[in-house]
Amino acid sequence: MIVIVNNVGTNVASLQYACERLGKEVMLSSDPKLIKSAAYILLPGVSTASRAMMQLKQARLVDTIRSLTQPVLGICSGMQILFDWSEEGNVSGLGLFNEKVRKIEMSNGFYLPHMGWNNIHILNKNCALLNGVADQSDVYYVHSFAAPVNADTVASTKHSELFSAVVAKDNFFGTQFHPERSGAVGSKILANFLAM
Numbered sequence: 001m002i003v004i005v006n007n008v009g010t011n012v013a014s015l016q017y018a019c020e021r022l023g024k025e026v027m028l029s030s031d032p033k034l035i036k037s038a039a040y041i042l043l044p045g046v047s048t049a050s051r052a053m054m055q056l057k058q059a060r061l062v063d064t065i066r067s068l069t070q071p072v073l074g075i076c077s078g079m080q081i082l083f084d085w086s087e088e089g090n091v092s093g094l095g096l097f098n099e100k101v102r103k104i105e106m107s108n109g110f111y112l113p114h115m116g117w118n119n120i121h122i123l124n125k126n127c128a129l130l131n132g133v134a135d136q137s138d139v140y141y142v143h144s145f146a147a148p149v150n151a152d153t154v155a156s157t158k159h160s161e162l163f164s165a166v167v168a169k170d171n172f173f174g175t176q177f178h179p180e181r182s183g184a185v186g187s188k189i190l191a192n193f194l195a196m
Contacts, residue, residue: 002040002194005065006030007055009044009078011178018180022191030059040194041068045076045178049101049145050089052081066094071196072172073129076143079167079174088145096172099150099164104143110160112144120165120177124154127168129175131192137185139165139177146176 002019004012006028019026019042026042027034035041043052043065056062065072074082081093086101093101106112119136139157146163149156155166157176167174173193179186 001038002026002042003035003038004028004042004044005035005056005061007059008052008081009047009076011044011046011075011180014178015042015044015075015180018187018190019194022187022194024194030061032061032064035061035064036068039070040196041065041070041072043072043074043078043081045074045078046142047077048088049077049080049086049093050091052077053089053091053093056081056094062094066096069171071193073193074172074174075180076176076178079176080145080147082167082172082174083147086145097147097150097152097167097169097174099147099152101145101147103145104159104163105161107160113142114144114146114159115142116140118157118159118177120155120157122155123149124168127154127166128196129166129168129173129189129192130155132188133185133192139175139179139182139185141177143176
């Protein structure tokens with residue numbers, strides 16, 4: 001069973017359809033018991049860190065998410081809340097990745113939000129999430145905040161500055177981009193996740 005955690009992000013329908021195109025059945029839930037019993041957990045994006053954390057706290061899911069041992073994938077803002085802290089709303093995250101999420105610096109020719117297609121540079125080819133994904137593959141972004149490249153970064157992207165495109169630590173994974181909107185590459189990444 002695959003569970004998309006409800007109320008964490010708003011990009012639920014396209015994520016659900018992307019999983020269903022892979023032949024997978026998906027449930028939307030904020031029930032701690034159901035989440036704990038699921039085989040795979042997805043934290044959707046298109047939100048803010050402060051709103052996502054507020055929703056998790058209201059649903060009493062913070063400790064539930066932290067305690068999960070099955071594969072968990074955070075997408076966009078769903079990835080950002082896996083970190084210690086976010087500048088977006090000055091809010092503490094789940095603390096599963098030891099770094100701070102900050103607003104991307106704008107520079108000459110680079111604007112926010114970082115929106116559209118950009119490529120990823122794979123730093124760790126042994127990460128199961130990226131099996132069969134070519135270096136410099138294009139994926140789809142919509143964001144203004146990001147985590148810096150750190151010890152848990154397995155792929156990076158540059159938009160004015162380098163940031164973490166994919167992170168992995170134990171059973172927790174994150175993509176700053178939207179795999180559900182990233183065509184064949186994104187579908188491959190979701191399939192890899194759902195095959196863990």
